[in-house]
Amino acid sequence: MTAAARTNVCIIIAAKNAADTITIAIASALAEPEAAEVVVIDDGSTDDTATVARAADDGTGRLNVVRFEENRGPAAARNHAISISQSPLLGVLDADDFFFPGRLRQLLSEDGWDFIADNIAFIDAAQAASAHGKIGRFTPSPRLIDLVGFVEGNISRRGVRRGEIGFLKPLMRRTFLDQHGLRYNEMLRLGEDYDLYTRALAKGARYKIIHSCGYAAVVRGDSLSGSHRTIDLKRLYEADRAILAESRLSREAEAVIRWHERHIRDRYELRYFLDLKNNEGFKNAIAYALTHPGALPAIVGGILADKTERFRRPRSPAPVALGGTGDVRYLLEGFAMERGE
Structure with a gap:
């Protein structure tokens, strides 16, 4: 090139x-x-x-x-x-959202990639205008992430605020997408980025991540990305199943995608149960749960976890809005380990 x-x-x-x-x-x-x-x-x-x-x-x-x-x-x-x-x-x-100045130059200074992403700073909407001055200077510390690491990084855990690396916004080489016939899955309105990147990694994409931060994600209460329908969860776990059916994967990669599929399917079962309760009444919701025993652990576990959520503290720094605190939050854990001069 x-x-x-x-x-x-x-x-x-x-x-x-x-x-x-x-x-x-x-x-x-x-x-x-x-x-x-x-x-x-x-x-x-x-x-x-x-x-x-x-x-x-x-x-x-x-x-x-x-x-x-x-x-x-x-x-x-x-x-x-x-x-x-x-x-x-x-x-x-x-x-x-918006770019911080020089984002593309920093990304393009790296070689050896088909996809390349930097860190994301989560910014409160009220402080977006002054956000650039709050972003630290960090050494790029480039590293390649494989399929297993990427999928694991998209499985959220109770007590840990959202940090899925599928939210990263990489640059992509058109030649790689075209060579493998890759485009976004238009059936998805949730996780369409995760799905594309997972399919690319399954095809052997080199996905490089640098720790410099050039992307600002503005956090708003009415953000479209913060809401989704129950059917969107179903379509996302079905997309995982399609990857498993269509791709030749290592045993480890297959296992982690199945884990992600179960993770999303459990969220779907809980949401579907709650939808039934709200729309058709508690009896119909219980009838569904009893006739779908495979969904019971997700439903019961999800309800218990929601009831006890307020008693647990988050276990890691969160990519949340500034919230008036003045602290910039980043998507990637461990981002602040190395600062450049």
């Missing part, structure tokens, strides 16, 4: 009802000299997302805004952006 192609990046922004935030997201992407294209897909918004996005154009001809008349989901939006873009490198930016 030529030096010019190495810095030819398309930034993809899938947006729904993001008129209040998308200007900052687009501006941060266009501020990166390595961004040859910024493709915004308005995914059936009912507000002025597309109009506001077009108004953020900096006149360089790099911004392309496309509007879907109906909502099709982030996977479909990103796939469409890939299909109309030309750049050999692809990156995703959520419509309510």
Whole structure:
């Protein structure tokens, strides 16, 4: 790949009802000299997302805004952006997040990868404007992560706040995606990133992670990524089953994907039980549990864990919002172990 192609990046922004935030997201992407294209897909918004996005154009001809008349989901939006873009490198930016200056330059300084991601800083919306000054300077400490390590890093545990590494936003080589026929699974509206990266790793992708932090995830109470439907959990564990059926995996990789599948399926069974209780009454919910004995441990264990949640302290630093404390929280555990000069 030529030096010019190495810095030819398309930034993809899938947006729904993001008129209040998308200007900052687009501006941060266009501020990166390595961004040859910024493709915004308005995914059936009912507000002025597309109009506001077009108004953020900096006149360089790099911004392309496309509007879907109906909502099709982030996977479909990103796939469409890939299909109309030309750049050999692809990156995703959520419509309510932003890049810190120099993010792409830092990522592109590394070699030997098909996917490369940096750390994420979780920022409270009220402090987003001053967040850059709070981010420490860290040595990159690059390392490759394999399929087993990636899937294990996406299994959350009680008492530990969310830290799934499927939330990372890597740059991706188009050639690898095309060679293996990989795109986002449009049936998924939860875990579509996890699914794509897992399938890529199963195909032998080199996924490098550096500890420098160039991505700001803005935490809001009404964030779309913070909510999902019960059916979304079902489709995600079914996606794990598809990977198991379609991929030639090592025994260890197969075991960890089965663990993730059970983890998501247990969450689904608990949610489905609670939906039945709320919508059809307690008797119908109990009838479901008794006729599906395989779901009972997840239902009973989940209810007990929820009842005792307030008595447990989180066991690790959490990627949560600043919350007025002034402390920046990062996605990757152990991120602050090494600071650069």
